[in-house]
Amino acid sequence: MNRKKTSWLVTTLLILGSLLILFPLYLTITIAFKTPPEMAGNLLALPKSWSFDNFAQAIEMTNFFNAFKNSAFVTIFVVIFTVLTNSLVSYAIARNLHKKFYKFLYFYFLSAMFIPFPIIMLPLVKQTSAWGMDNLVGLIILYIVFNLSFNVFIYIGYIRAIPVELEEAAIMDGATTWGVFWKVIFPLLAPMNATVAIITSLGAWNDFMLPLVLLSDREMATLPLVQYIFQGQFSTDYNLAFASYLMALAPMIIVYIFAQKWIISGVMKGSIK
Amino acid sequence: MKKKNSVFLIITIPAFLLFFIFHSFPALQGIFYSFTDWKGYGDWNFVGLKNYLNVFKDERAGDAYLFTFKFAIVATILVNIISLLVAIGLNSKIKFHKTLRAIYFLPYILSILIVGFIFNFIFAHFLPQIGDAFGWEFLTRNILGNPDLAWIGIVIVAVWQAVSFNTILYLAGLVTISEDLYEAASIDGAGVWTKFWKITFPLIAPFFTINMVLSLKNFLMVFDQIVALTGGGPGKSTESISLLIYRGGFEGGEFAYQSANAVIYFIVIIVFSVIQLKFLNKREVEN
Numbered sequence: 001m002n003r004k005k006t007s008w009l010v011t012t013l014l015i016l017g018s019l020l021i022l023f024p025l026y027l028t029i030t031i032a033f034k035t036p037p038e039m040a041g042n043l044l045a046l047p048k049s050w051s052f053d054n055f056a057q058a059i060e061m062t063n064f065f066n067a068f069k070n071s072a073f074v075t076i077f078v079v080i081f082t083v084l085t086n087s088l089v090s091y092a093i094a095r096n097l098h099k100k101f102y103k104f105l106y107f108y109f110l111s112a113m114f115i116p117f118p119i120i121m122l123p124l125v126k127q128t129s130a131w132g133m134d135n136l137v138g139l140i141i142l143y144i145v146f147n148l149s150f151n152v153f154i155y156i157g158y159i160r161a162i163p164v165e166l167e168e169a170a171i172m173d174g175a176t177t178w179g180v181f182w183k184v185i186f187p188l189l190a191p192m193n194a195t196v197a198i199i200t201s202l203g204a205w206n207d208f209m210l211p212l213v214l215l216s217d218r219e220m221a222t223l224p225l226v227q228y229i230f231q232g233q234f235s236t237d238y239n240l241a242f243a244s245y246l247m248a249l250a251p252m253i254i255v256y257i258f259a260q261k262w263i264i265s266g267v268m269k270g271s272i273k
Numbered sequence: 274m275k276k277k278n279s280v281f282l283i284i285t286i287p288a289f290l291l292f293f294i295f296h297s298f299p300a301l302q303g304i305f306y307s308f309t310d311w312k313g314y315g316d317w318n319f320v321g322l323k324n325y326l327n328v329f330k331d332e333r334a335g336d337a338y339l340f341t342f343k344f345a346i347v348a349t350i351l352v353n354i355i356s357l358l359v360a361i362g363l364n365s366k367i368k369f370h371k372t373l374r375a376i377y378f379l380p381y382i383l384s385i386l387i388v389g390f391i392f393n394f395i396f397a398h399f400l401p402q403i404g405d406a407f408g409w410e411f412l413t414r415n416i417l418g419n420p421d422l423a424w425i426g427i428v429i430v431a432v433w434q435a436v437s438f439n440t441i442l443y444l445a446g447l448v449t450i451s452e453d454l455y456e457a458a459s460i461d462g463a464g465v466w467t468k469f470w471k472i473t474f475p476l477i478a479p480f481f482t483i484n485m486v487l488s489l490k491n492f493l494m495v496f497d498q499i500v501a502l503t504g505g506g507p508g509k510s511t512e513s514i515s516l517l518i519y520r521g522g523f524e525g526g527e528f529a530y531q532s533a534n535a536v537i538y539f540i541v542i543i544v545f546s547v548i549q550l551k552f553l554n555k556r557e558v559e560n
Contacts, residue, residue: 011367017359018376021433024391025379027399043399085288092284105285112296116494116542118515119535122522123302124295126313145291177280206384208497213523224384228500231390238394245387256382260375263382267438268445271483 032243039238054243061233062244066219067226068251071205074136074222078143078204083193086148090155091181095164097156106156112149117209125213134216142214143204151196154270158192159185191269198266205252223248303532313528324533333509334534337517338541340510344424345492348431352488353481356436360443361473374444381437389501392430393417396502420510423503427511430498435491439484446480447473482553486546493542514538 031039032054033047058064096102128138162185170180186193208224215221221229227248234241256263307324311317328334363374380388397415404412416422450473458468474481496515499505505512505520512520518535521527 006366006368008368010362010365011369011373014359014362014367014373014377015369017362018373021376021379024388024395024433027395028391031394039398043402088284089288092281096281102281102285105289108289109292112292114543114546115296115300116490116515116539118494118496118518119303119539120296120299121518122313122528122532122535123299123306125523126528127299127302128295141291142295145295148288148292149296202382206382206386208384208386208500213519224386227384227387227390238398241390242394245390248387249383252382252384253379256375256379260378261371264374264378264441267378267381268441271438271442272445 028242028246028249031238032246034239036237036239054239055247058240058244058247061240062226062230064226064244064247067221067223067248070136070220071222074140074143075201075204077140078147079197079201081140081144082147082151082200083197085144086151086196087155087186087189087193088181089148090152091159091185093152094156094159095167097160106152109149109152113153121209121213128214129216134214136215136220139211139214142210143200143207147196147200147203150199154196155189155192158189162188194262195266195270198263199270202252202263202267303535306529307533307536309529311529312526313522314526317529320529324530325537327530328534328537333512334514334517336509337512337514340424341493341495341513344427344431344495344511344513345489348428348435348492349485349488351428351432352435352439353484355432356439356484357443357481359436359440360447361469363440363444364447377440378437380434381441383434385434385497386501388434389430389498392426392433393502396426417503418507420507423507423511427495427498427502430502431492431495434498435488439488442480442484443477446477450476478553482550485553486549489549490542490546493545 027043030045030047031043033050034054035048035051038045038048093102093106097106124142125134128134128142132138133141166184166188167180170184175183206224207222208228211222211225212228215225218229227245230244231241234244306317308319308321309317310320310323359377363370363377367373396417400412401415404410404414417426454472455468458472463471494515495513496519499511499513499516503511505516514534518531518538521534522531525531
């Protein structure tokens with residue numbers, strides 16, 4: 001690699017391309033700070049003053065902190081329980097793949113990946129609302145269960161590469177299966193746990209369709225759903241709307257700025273499997 | 274040894290039951306109701322294959338299938354070409370490598386719905402302003418308001434977002450290719466084009482297959498972008514299959530009918546994925 005000279009042509013092209021990605025974000029930030037009269041002028045111009053009025057108004061109108069709390073609550077619980085339970089289930093399957101039942105389970109979870117959500121959506125919503133699950137806890141449970149499909153697939157590939165001798169040694173020392181998993185296997189799964197945590201949190205934080213069809217109470221709306229609900233009320237007040245969008249996007253962008261290296265490699269690892 | 278077995282069963286049986294209750298059972302219910310006339314409430318009767326026959330005759334459903342496929346195929350091709358180019362660029366010796374990679378991946382972490390709302394504004398207000406300023410007639414009107422062009426707006430947003438993930442996958446493939454291969458080819462006098470088709474492409478073929486299949490499958494399920502950009506309009510010109518199932522099923526009292534539609538949709542997706550896999554795998558072997 002080092003023998004080659006830096007290609008300035010490619011660098012320039014990539015920088016130009018990256019402007020296409022940054023541009024909508026630039027517009028979002030500037031418009032969020034502008035006032036309605038400024039919208040008549042050049043849209044590319046910077047705002048005349050950096051006032052937070054739009055944000056204050058958007059926070060009040062959309063009850064931003066409530067939606068933020070809902071999104072955070074769902075994401076945190078989904079991530080924690082997805083990692084804990086999905087890794088455990090994967091371990092149980094991975095160590096028994098020679099048995100019929102576990103082999104069946106493996107293909108059962110795997111095949112569900114090919115079933116698009118709209119197929120199960122209508123009956124699922126009927127069922128969950130009949131059982132009083134049309135709330136955040138129901139949302140969390142569904143995410144954790146649905147995540148099994150993809151996670152079993154990526155965890156098992158990883159677990160199969162861990163030598164069984166490690167576990168046997170621990171069992172010799174008197175550890176139970178339960179103890180072996182939490183003390184020996186789970187720590188070894190750390191890189192995969194990180195990958196699963198990253199992919200799961202992005203999925204839960206940004207998902208729109210499941211909250212849309214499942215949640216019946218507006219008070220429970222997550223951040224993307226709130227933007228949808230208030231779309232009509234924002235109407236032509238784009239400054240207010242963009243302040244609201246920016247606040248909804250900001251938490252993930254901030255996390256990304258600090259953790260982009262891990263996020264990219266996590267997603268990469270999850271997708272090559 | 275017996276005890277160990279029971280622990281594994283205690284772990285997996287609840288997982289199996291939960292998955293069955295919340296995933297397989299609704300799927301089976303959907304299939305069951307697709308043979309009835311249930312509206313989502315009240316009484317119902319078996320109607321045999323009537324719903325299926327009606328879906329085939331339904332112009333609205335036909336249009337939704339046509340739109341969804343047109344959108345998905347165009348978006349899949351564009352995403353794969355662009356992300357392969359970006360990945361090759363990011364994999365060559367460039368300045369600001371880490372920053373550029375982070376920027377190109379950024380759209381992946383953003384909510385599709387909110388990105389859609391932002392682009393909605395760009396199409397409705399920003400592009401017309403540019404069109405007016407430069408006297409470009411074709412930009413002066415909001416393309417999302419034109420039944421013939423609105424789908425292009427949806428393709429643009431979908432591609433803008435999806436390039437991030439596909440680039441990362443291609444990049445994962447490209448870094449595995451040894452630099453020596455290219456050097457040897459250069460010594461033999463191979464040009465950039467030859468090097469791409471004879472070295473790069475065959476070696477990342479498996480990634481190409483995954484990317485094509487995954488993007489097509491995701492784009493066939495398009496929903497968020499459409500809700501944010503057009504709501505299925507103007508008219509019904511950008512109503513995707515997912516949106517149709519959602520609208521008809523929840524708002525139109527067509528629970529059974531849209532369940533039949535969903536079953537057809539499922540079969541179509543499976544058939545397309547299998548054909549694509551077969552075709553692309555064959556290419557891989559030939560190469």
